[in-house]
Amino acid sequence: MIDRYGPMRSPMSSVFIRRERPSLMAPAGPVRRGPVLDGTMCCKLASVGTQMLWYPADRPYRVGGHAKYRIFRKFLCGDTLCRYIKEENKMQIATQLTNQPKTKPDQDQLGFGIHFSDHMFQMDYTPDLGWHSPHIEPYGPFALDPATMVLHYGQGIFEGMKAYRNASGDIQLFRPRDNFKRLNHSARKLCIPEIDVDFVMTALKELLRVEKDWVPAAAGTSLYIRPTIIATDPFLGVRASHSYRFFIILSPVGAYYAEGFNPIKILVTREHVRAVRGGVGDTKTMGNYAASLLAGQKAQDAGYTQVLWLDGVDQKYVEEVGSMNIFFVIGDELVTPELSGSILPGITRDSVLQLAQQAKMHVSERKISIDEVLDAYETGRLNEIFGSGTAAVISPVGEIKYEEQIIKIGDGSVGPVAQRFFDAIMDIQYSRVDDSMGWVEQV
Numbered sequence: 126m127i128d129r130y131g132p133m134r135s136p137m138s139s140v141f142i143r144r145e146r147p148s149l150m151a152p153a154g155p156v157r158r159g160p161v162l163d164g165t166m167c168c169k170l171a172s173v174g175t176q177m178l179w180y181p182a183d184r185p186y187r188v189g190g191h192a193k194y195r196i197f198r199k200f201l202c203g204d205t206l207c208r209y210i211k212e213e214n215k216m217q218i219a220t221q222l223t224n225q226p227k228t229k230p231d232q233d234q235l236g237f238g239i240h241f242s243d244h245m246f247q248m249d250y251t252p253d254l255g256w257h258s259p260h261i262e263p264y265g266p267f268a269l270d271p272a273t274m275v276l277h278y279g280q281g282i283f284e285g286m287k288a289y290r291n292a293s294g295d296i297q298l299f300r301p302r303d304n305f306k307r308l309n310h311s312a313r314k315l316c317i318p319e320i321d322v323d324f325v326m327t328a329l330k331e332l333l334r335v336e337k338d339w340v341p342a343a344a345g346t347s348l349y350i351r352p353t354i355i356a357t358d359p360f361l362g363v364r365a366s367h368s369y370r371f372f373i374i375l376s377p378v379g380a381y382y383a384e385g386f387n388p389i390k391i392l393v394t395r396e397h398v399r400a401v402r403g404g405v406g407d408t409k410t411m412g413n414y415a416a417s418l419l420a421g422q423k424a425q426d427a428g429y430t431q432v433l434w435l436d437g438v439d440q441k442y443v444e445e446v447g448s449m450n451i452f453f454v455i456g457d458e459l460v461t462p463e464l465s466g467s468i469l470p471g472i473t474r475d476s477v478l479q480l481a482q483q484a485k486m487h488v489s490e491r492k493i494s495i496d497e498v499l500d501a502y503e504t505g506r507l508n509e510i511f512g513s514g515t516a517a518v519i520s521p522v523g524e525i526k527y528e529e530q531i532i533k534i535g536d537g538s539v540g541p542v543a544q545r546f547f548d549a550i551m552d553i554q555y556s557r558v559d560d561s562m563g564w565v566e567q568v
């Protein structure tokens with residue numbers, strides 16, 4: 126193949142020097158432009174002897190709000206230039222804005238996960254290029270081959286985090302890097318290539334700047350962030366996919382449960398288990414949630430909001446509640462099940478533990494059996510139970526049904542420990558107090 130702008134030489138004999146000149150302007154007058162070998166449209170900026178200066182024609186591009194030209198010095202070799210451009214450009218975030226912005230929903234009627242913002246972030250992975258082609262584009266459906274692997278074998282993972290609007294109107298995130306680190310933990314267990322945490326933080330912030338008007342301001346509302354990776358090979362054999370898509374979508378949300386911060390009723394199931402040790406219960410993979418649906422439906426049919434999950438081996442030890450981690454206040458001890466491999470390492474769970482330790486509470490991460498919970502109830506030491514998770518933050522439990530026994534916790538109102546953590550975490554998330562833990566990151 127011949128580069129339109131000159132004869133092609135062996136890439137081995139080519140030398141490239143990349144220069145960035147943020148203030149360089151494109152030349153006045155006609156410029157030679159045309160595609161190099163991969164189809165990237167390039168412009169010739171100047172010739173100096175046998176050397177030519179080129180830049181990709183779709184520049185200036187925006188990087189963090191600054192206009193830049195990226196200049197390539199070319200020594201008469203098209204294919205090396207095009208590979209160079211591919212490599213150099215592969216992590217530039219291109220932004221295409223919608224020309225049909227949606228009407229924003231009423232902030233007092235948001236619900237959870239119903240509304241979606243105007244734009245989404247997306248990038249793809251292939252073995253030759255790694256993660257590449259990051260871009261922000263109008264929110265919309267993907268066209269997927271019906272054989273796309275995630276649709277058949279569930280090789281997909283996700284995260285949940287939130288952006289908050291503080292009293293000054295600024296937008297901030299709560300421990301977002303921990304979410305991306307956990308996404309990488311899920312990736313390792315699902316044979317998915319890891320993402321670069323710093324890069325996806327940049328991408329997320331860029332998306333949030335585009336969507337800043339979608340971060341609601343009403344009390345208790347936030348913008349839920351759903352980073353997701355799916356396996357995209359169109360292939361029906363069972364193996365890890367070679368190609369993947371990473372995307373981030375945004376949803377303005379209010380309370381997760383219809384009960385809001387009021388105590389929920391939970392049903393202990395022995396018929397179903399959520400996860401087993403050695404499996405993927407400690408990851409945020411789609412299948413864990415699919416596996417929880419039948420038990421959740423049965424609980425709801427019986428008048429309960431959620432299921433309390435026992436361990437998958439002995440069906441004796443408490444693991445999680447619904448899609449949240451669980452805490453018990455027994456006497457003066459704050460207990461949560463230790464991370465056994467089948468429990469999701471929740472970021473809110475960790476925040477509760479750190480705040481409790483800071484407050485010098487008596488905290489334990491240990492096995493806790495359902496028999497111990499019943500015994501604590503019978504002996505009057507079961508003071509509180511609450512769930513913790515990104516979506517609901519803290520969710521007090523008011524009633525548990527285990528086989529034929531019904532346990533009512535406290536007087537049906539929110540307990541002081543649950544209230545304390547709910548307030549403490551929300552105060553940090555909305556910057557109503559100093560962030561002494563260093564958990565908040567500004568957008």
Ligand code: COI
Pocket residue numbers: 285448449513514515516517518
């Ligand atoms: C969370 O609150 O952390 C969750 O995982 C809930 C989400 C799946 C909606």
